[in-house]
Amino acid sequence: MSIQNLNTFDPFADASKGADDDVQDGLVHIRIQQRNGRKTLTTVQGLSSEYDLKKIVRACKKEFACNGTVIEHPEYGEVLQLQGDQRENICQWLTKAGLAKPDQLKVHGF
Amino acid sequence: MAEDEAMFDPTLKKKKKKKKTTFDIEAALAEGSISEVGNGDVEGKDDDPKQKDEEADEVDLDLDFTKKKKKKKKPFSTEELDAALNDINTENANETVNMEDGDDNFDMDMLDFSKMKKKKKKKDLDDIMAEGDEKEDKENVEVNTNEWSGSDRDYTYDELLNRAFEIMRDKNPDMAAGKKQKFVMRPPQVVRIGTKKTSFANFTEICRMLHRQPKHLLDFLLAELGTSGSVDGNSQLIIKGRFQQKQIENVLRRYIKEYVTCHTCRSPDTILQKDTRLFFLQCETCGSRCSVASIKLGFQAVTAKRAAIRAKTA
Ligand SMILES: [Zn+2]
Numbered sequence: 415m416s417i418q419n420l421n422t423f424d425p426f427a428d429a430s431k432g433a434d435d436d437v438q439d440g441l442v443h444i445r446i447q448q449r450n451g452r453k454t455l456t457t458v459q460g461l462s463s464e465y466d467l468k469k470i471v472r473a474c475k476k477e478f479a480c481n482g483t484v485i486e487h488p489e490y491g492e493v494l495q496l497q498g499d500q501r502e503n504i505c506q507w508l509t510k511a512g513l514a515k516p517d518q519l520k521v522h523g524f
Numbered sequence: 525m526a527e528d529e530a531m532f533d534p535t536l537k538k539k540k541k542k543k544k545t546t547f548d549i550e551a552a553l554a555e556g557s558i559s560e561v562g563n564g565d566v567e568g569k570d571d572d573p574k575q576k577d578e579e580a581d582e583v584d585l586d587l588d589f590t591k592k593k594k595k596k597k598k599p600f601s602t603e604e605l606d607a608a609l610n611d612i613n614t615e616n617a618n619e620t621v622n623m624e625d626g627d628d629n630f631d632m633d634m635l636d637f638s639k640m641k642k643k644k645k646k647k648d649l650d651d652i653m654a655e656g657d658e659k660e661d662k663e664n665v666e667v668n669t670n671e672w673s674g675s676d677r678d679y680t681y682d683e684l685l686n687r688a689f690e691i692m693r694d695k696n697p698d699m700a701a702g703k704k705q706k707f708v709m710r711p712p713q714v715v716r717i718g719t720k721k722t723s724f725a726n727f728t729e730i731c732r733m734l735h736r737q738p739k740h741l742l743d744f745l746l747a748e749l750g751t752s753g754s755v756d757g758n759s760q761l762i763i764k765g766r767f768q769q770k771q772i773e774n775v776l777r778r779y780i781k782e783y784v785t786c787h788t789c790r791s792p793d794t795i796l797q798k799d800t801r802l803f804f805l806q807c808e809t810c811g812s813r814c815s816v817a818s819i820k821l822g823f824q825a826v827t828a829k830r831a832a833i834r835a836k837t838a
Contacts, residue, residue, distance in 0.1 A: 445822060446750060447824070447825055448750070457825050493825075524771030
């Protein structure tokens with residue numbers, strides 16, 4: 415049990431934090447989570463802190479017609495959270511806006 | 525052979541479907557080419573006629589003076605050819621299942637295979653069009669590979685390629701045969717339990733097939749699906765949330781790609797070892813050893829009712 419718990423912990427998180435505050439592994443992790451019923455939530459973790467996430471979320475909300483928010487996380491920094499499955503949308507948008515290269519995007523989920 | 529094919533067909537089809545319905549940049553990019561080839565393999569039998577016609581014309585021009593030999597080949601029946609094609613298809617399928625997200629040289633292989641197949645097919649059509657006399661059909665392979673030997677025309681790329689593969693297969697019969705059985709992956713049995721939970725019934729069985737600790741696969745699944753779950757008394761995995769079989773399959777595929785097949789040679793004959801906080805994939809076939817991504821939960825949004833959380837912590 416305790417060993418497995420260690421697995422979810424990135425051994426290099428501290429090291430990379432020293433070099434670059436917000437990016438754990440240089441990747442933007444896009445995840446989906448199920449909520450109650452058919453509702454889902456998309457989270458975007460690992461965007462550079464040089465970007466104004468509030469501006470990004472404002473643009474995304476308008477573009478994808480969904481609600482969204484920026485969450486401050488002690489370990490992962492600012493995380494974008496959008497309602498619904500916006501994984502495809504956010505990938506395209508981030509690429510188009512030049513905020514991330516396609517190979518930096520890591521899409522999780524089913 | 526036929527059984528293998530039968531086993532693989534559904535997977536291939538599923539994969540195609542999945543490509544449409546779910547989104548995964550990496551997989552989509554990498555699988556794109558393979559799926560195309562896959563399509564060709566599965567549906568080639570219906571789709572190819574046009575191409576065959578065109579190519580058949582070319583061949584007629586090219587091979588004017590090999591007509592004699594062609595007659596020899598006429599005999600072999602469509603079924604035989606299908607069987608031969610199945611051979612190749614099965615191999616392709618094998619590789620496809622494993623290495624969905626194969627890189628460039630894998631794609632090359634696939635392309636090569638499809639070329640080979642096309643070639644055989646056009647002969648098939650030639651034979652049919654020239655209306656076959658019934659003779660024995662054993663010699664077709666040798667004739668195929670040495671078609672130019674009696675003439676002074678230039679051999680084509682396809683013929684050379686074909687020849688190389690035939691020789692390779694002749695000399696290493698176990699290479700092709702050995703891989704086939706290993707690559708059979710049973711699809712996950714996914715059943716909904718009520719409205720909020722999903723059962724992955726053959727979870728333990730699949731772990732055993734992949735030679736991985738159930739805990740490791742469990743961690744990966746839960747991290748990817750962003751949910752919680754556990755293995756129950758009947759060794760089935762109960763996951764919170766509603767998931768369909770193809771979704772679980774998608775995640776499994778990514779797991780296999782990252783943690784089961786060798787990153788160098790894609791052999792599934794690998795050992796996952798933990799070494800100073802990192803996992804390493806040791807290949808038993810080629811000896812390669814490389815570190816694999818650690819399974820990270822990452823940021824998890826709060827999806828439970830906040831009131832309930834407050835009640836718990838307070
Ligand atoms: Zn290997």
